[in-house]
Amino acid sequence: MTTRPRYAEEASSKIHGGCGLMGICDESGTLMSGEDAILAMAVQHDRGNGLGGGFAGYGIYPEFPDHFAFHMMYHDLQAKEESEALFDRYFLVDLAEPMPTRPVKGISDAPLLWRYFLTPYPNKLEESEMSAEDYVVRAVMTINSSVDGAFVASSGKNMGAFKGVGYPEEIGHYFRLEEYEGHTWTGHNRFPTNTPGWWGGAHPFALLDWTIVHNGEISSYGINSRYLEQFGYKCTLGTDTEVAAYLFDLLLRRHKLPLELACKALASPLWEEIDRMPEAEQALMRSLRAVYGPGMLNGPFAIVLGFNGGMVALNDRIKLRPLVAARKGSILMVASEESAIRAVLTEPDAVWMPKAGEPTIARVKGMDWPIHGDLHLSPEDISCAVTGTDMSCETVEVTA
Amino acid sequence: MPVSFIQPEFKVKIDYDKCHKCGRCVQQCGWGVYNFNERPIPDDSKCRACHRCVTYCPARCISIEKNQLAYRENDNWSPAARKAVWRQAETGGVLLTSMGNPLPYTRIFDHLVLDACQVTNPSIDPLREPMELRTFIGHKPDSVEVEADGKGGFRLAEGAGMKNNLMLDTPILFSPMSYGSVSLNVHKSLAMAAQRLGTFMNTGEGGLHQDLYPYQDNVIVQVASGRFGVNQDYLNRGAAIEIKIGQGAKPGIGGHLPGEKINKEVSSTRMIPQGTDAISPAPHHDIYSIEDLRQLIYALKEASGYKPVGVKIAAVHNVAAIASGIVRAGADYVYLDGFKGGTGAAPQVIRDHIGIPIEIAIAAVDQRLRDEGIRNWASVIAAGSIRSSADVAKAIALGADAVAIGSASLMALGCHLCQSCHTGCCSWGITTQKPELTRRIDPEWGAEQLTNLVHAWSHELQEILGALGVNAVESLRGSRERLRSIGLDEQMNKVLGVKPAGM
Numbered sequence: 032m033t034t035r036p037r038y039a040e041e042a043s044s045k046i047h048g049g050c051g052l053m054g055i056c057d058e059s060g061t062l063m064s065g066e067d068a069i070l071a072m073a074v075q076h077d078r079g080n081g082l083g084g085g086f087a088g089y090g091i092y093p094e095f096p097d098h099f100a101f102h103m104m105y106h107d108l109q110a111k112e113e114s115e116a117l118f119d120r121y122f123l124v125d126l127a128e129p130m131p132t133r134p135v136k137g138i139s140d141a142p143l144l145w146r147y148f149l150t151p152y153p154n155k156l157e158e159s160e161m162s163a164e165d166y167v168v169r170a171v172m173t174i175n176s177s178v179d180g181a182f183v184a185s186s187g188k189n190m191g192a193f194k195g196v197g198y199p200e201e202i203g204h205y206f207r208l209e210e211y212e213g214h215t216w217t218g219h220n221r222f223p224t225n226t227p228g229w230w231g232g233a234h235p236f237a238l239l240d241w242t243i244v245h246n247g248e249i250s251s252y253g254i255n256s257r258y259l260e261q262f263g264y265k266c267t268l269g270t271d272t273e274v275a276a277y278l279f280d281l282l283l284r285r286h287k288l289p290l291e292l293a294c295k296a297l298a299s300p301l302w303e304e305i306d307r308m309p310e311a312e313q314a315l316m317r318s319l320r321a322v323y324g325p326g327m328l329n330g331p332f333a334i335v336l337g338f339n340g341g342m343v344a345l346n347d348r349i350k351l352r353p354l355v356a357a358r359k360g361s362i363l364m365v366a367s368e369e370s371a372i373r374a375v376l377t378e379p380d381a382v383w384m385p386k387a388g389e390p391t392i393a394r395v396k397g398m399d400w401p402i403h404g405d406l407h408l409s410p411e412d413i414s415c416a417v418t419g420t421d422m423s424c425e426t427v428e429v430t431a
Numbered sequence: 432m433p434v435s436f437i438q439p440e441f442k443v444k445i446d447y448d449k450c451h452k453c454g455r456c457v458q459q460c461g462w463g464v465y466n467f468n469e470r471p472i473p474d475d476s477k478c479r480a481c482h483r484c485v486t487y488c489p490a491r492c493i494s495i496e497k498n499q500l501a502y503r504e505n506d507n508w509s510p511a512a513r514k515a516v517w518r519q520a521e522t523g524g525v526l527l528t529s530m531g532n533p534l535p536y537t538r539i540f541d542h543l544v545l546d547a548c549q550v551t552n553p554s555i556d557p558l559r560e561p562m563e564l565r566t567f568i569g570h571k572p573d574s575v576e577v578e579a580d581g582k583g584g585f586r587l588a589e590g591a592g593m594k595n596n597l598m599l600d601t602p603i604l605f606s607p608m609s610y611g612s613v614s615l616n617v618h619k620s621l622a623m624a625a626q627r628l629g630t631f632m633n634t635g636e637g638g639l640h641q642d643l644y645p646y647q648d649n650v651i652v653q654v655a656s657g658r659f660g661v662n663q664d665y666l667n668r669g670a671a672i673e674i675k676i677g678q679g680a681k682p683g684i685g686g687h688l689p690g691e692k693i694n695k696e697v698s699s700t701r702m703i704p705q706g707t708d709a710i711s712p713a714p715h716h717d718i719y720s721i722e723d724l725r726q727l728i729y730a731l732k733e734a735s736g737y738k739p740v741g742v743k744i745a746a747v748h749n750v751a752a753i754a755s756g757i758v759r760a761g762a763d764y765v766y767l768d769g770f771k772g773g774t775g776a777a778p779q780v781i782r783d784h785i786g787i788p789i790e791i792a793i794a795a796v797d798q799r800l801r802d803e804g805i806r807n808w809a810s811v812i813a814a815g816s817i818r819s820s821a822d823v824a825k826a827i828a829l830g831a832d833a834v835a836i837g838s839a840s841l842m843a844l845g846c847h848l849c850q851s852c853h854t855g856c857c858s859w860g861i862t863t864q865k866p867e868l869t870r871r872i873d874p875e876w877g878a879e880q881l882t883n884l885v886h887a888w889s890h891e892l893q894e895i896l897g898a899l900g901v902n903a904v905e906s907l908r909g910s911r912e913r914l915r916s917i918g919l920d921e922q923m924n925k926v927l928g929v930k931p932a933g934m
């Protein structure tokens with residue numbers, strides 16, 4: 032039996048690369064087809080090199096709004112059997128089916144792609160004394176770390192991640208995204224300067240309903256990862272995206288910072304700006320910056336964080352990576368290039384360059400704000416569930 | 432008395448064809464090397480190679496050479512080792528010396544190299560873009576608690592946020608050097624420079640002279656085992672208080688300022704009688720353990736309205752555990768002094784053989800505090816031979832919040848590292864109390880020299896950050912990923928948490 036290609040083996044040191052991204056959200060909750068997301072990424076074709084593309088869509092499973100939708104990648108049938116045995120043990124499986132795909136030129140060597148709509152067995156959930164979210168993360172972690180050749184691409188309610196090795200428009204068509212309708216979409220085009228081993232390595236990174244796509248390089252990676260280690264996160268992949276994901280988890284979930292302030296901590300205003308702020312705000316920003324300095328993301332980046340209530344796009348503190356935003360009615364869109372926006376939103380009401388470090392936030396009306404439910408799990412569990420690496424990957428730890 | 436076995440270390444050569452016979456060398460030399468008899472006649476045995484005469488000779492006709500005596504070769508018994516035996520046989524005493532450890536231990540900083548951006552991310556030009564060096568020294572909470580401000584925004588929750596930190600415009604402070612060991616003019620120069628630079632000078636253990644009161648917001652006041660000059664007023668004047676446990680040049684050793692140096696001013700600043708020896712006991716006699724330290728930290732906080740209280744220790748073998756204890760005892764910063772740190776006077780055997788390099792101490796302490804999840808609770812200041820902005824950057828990348836410079840700052844005032852501070856005759860007017868020597872430093876000029884030096888290093892640090900593609904010093908701090916080692920063994924790389932170049 033061949034073993035699961037270890038994602039962690041992709042990165043014995045920090046991965047470098049450029050990328051393109053997009054995010055679109057209709058704040059009224061009106062659904063749009065995945066075609067727009069594909070189009071936005073197709074326009075930005077040249078920002079990638081065909082080694083990774085992916086999308087996340089929200090509100091796409093209206094027929095299963097309260098089920099945890101598991102998007103799975105299997106290296107072989109045995110991995111599928113083992114994972115399904117796990118599902119059967121812990122969840123009521125209401126539907127299990129192969130991901131709808133179509134053959135697309137340029138896409139090859141796809142793993143087995145399946146999706147499952149799950150609800151935790153009520154008695155088992157009660158027994159576990161965990162929240163449903165914790166219960167799900169625990170399952171994701173178990174699969175990612177102990178089932179060889181299986182990887183959970185996403186696991187949130189009424190959403191899903193679709194990703195793989197190829198250009199994003201190829202991946203989008205392969206997954207037939209035009210057949211889905213969602214209120215929020217994010218997309219990513221990858222330009223890694225090394226060779227990714229497998230499909231799980233593409234963006235978005237996802238856990239529950241929370242996804243992250245990222246363009247750039249975080250030059251402060253060294254201290255960010257050491258900072259996170261203090262809180263129990265294991266940065267095993269050597270990717271910038273990983274530290275960004277954990278930092279959001281730390282600040283939003285564990286330290287309970289509002290989204291706006293979490294963004295301000297991660298892409299801090301300059302001291303000269305802080306010094307000009309009114310007193311109360313200044314005290315707050317000083318503390319945020321001094322306390323979270325080791326977590327500040329420094330270097331060129333643009334990030335889109337997607338979740339069931341909307342999305343937030345964030346640029347680095349001096350805007351060294353492109354990010355354009357536009358609004359048309361209730362639709363907010365961001366992309367690496369304005370051309371992508373113009374291709375999707377003809378005649379937008381406004382197009383602007385979000386300022387360095389200023390979060391661009393879209394909130395879907397009537398949806399809950401908390402980003403990923405009622406999690407009480409340890410950062411170790413989160414690390415493992417997000418990246419699909421088990422705890423034995425000591426060899427790729429960045430610091431000794 | 433039989434002759435001394437010890438031959439002069441240097442030869443003072445005067446080109447008498449050029450000499451003006453002006454006598455300036457006679458007047459400049461603090462060690463009494465020169466006699467004037469129609470022309471200057473040097474006594475080589477007194478020369479310390481401090482270059483004061485060389486610098487001030489109008490004819491530039493003085494040169495100082497090594498006394499190249501051949502010794503019968505013996506790798507084991509170096510000439511220095513032989514001289515030490517002869518000297519001790521003559522005197523029966525502990526050999527005294529000063530400044531930092533000169534022995535050829537591995538200089539770890541010189542085996543570390545920094546990273547730079549190429550292609551995949553842009554380097555940043557500090558001339559065009561902001562490049563932030565601002566640093567806060569002190570306790571920081573683990574997280575920031577906020578509450579809605581009722582106006583759609585947020586504010587700090589009651590009692591939350593960072594409190595009582597020292598704000599530095601650049602992560603470089605001046606090391607503690609006491610008034611008494613250095614002159615008042617040196618103290619003034621340091622205080623004025625600290626104020627101009629937005630950083631801090633440190634009184635050392637000799638009290639705070641009233642001439643420094645105008646600069647007190649940029650002064651850290653020290654409380655050492657002798658408690659010289661310590662009272663409520665002193666504690667309240669400082670921006671922060673530092674408990675000195677040890678010093679890199681002489682870990683475990685007290686201090687002794689001879690009565691000759693205790694003139695009227697020093698005596699009133701130290702609050703001891705004029706002409707008495709100022710003896711600092713080796714330990715604090717009220718700190719025999721960590722819980723005693725905690726009491727002192729909190730006593731000082733209570734007495735000063737909760738100013739930051741730091742603890743200075745020498746880097747010794749168990750430094751990580753000690754630092755962790757200090758942080759848990761409530762210190763706002765730990766000041767680590769490496770074994771190459773300078774001093775006004777120390778037994779040579781202690782200076783040269785006790786303690787560990789600062790690079791290792793930073794790495795061990797930073798990692799230990801992280802492992803324990805208490806890195807935010809206190810800052811780490813590193814000192815003990817920071818020689819350049821490159822050392823500053825490397826110390827910070829290893830995990831220091833800021834560095835302190837002592838020897839380098841004295842060099843800015845003319846010090847030539849002649850290792851003779853303990854004689855009290857410094858020709859440069861630095862480590863002396865003789866009025867004819869101390870007036871050689873004009874505090875205004877001194878402040879300018881120091882300001883220049885720290886500005887220059889800060890600019891260089893900004894260049895380094897720019898090359899690394901980050902625009903704030905906190906993104907370099909502890910970012911060992913941006914360091915690589917060359918020529919260090921695997922064990923050392925592990926201790927430092929640094930990969931070898933090529934990996």
Ligand code: SF4
Binds near residue numbers: 445455
């Ligand atoms: S200072 Fe120079 S020129 Fe003057 S007496 Fe001395 S050696 Fe001669």
Ligand code: SF4
Binds near residue numbers: 841847849
């Ligand atoms: S301070 Fe003076 S005595 Fe001490 S080493 Fe420097 S020049 Fe020599």
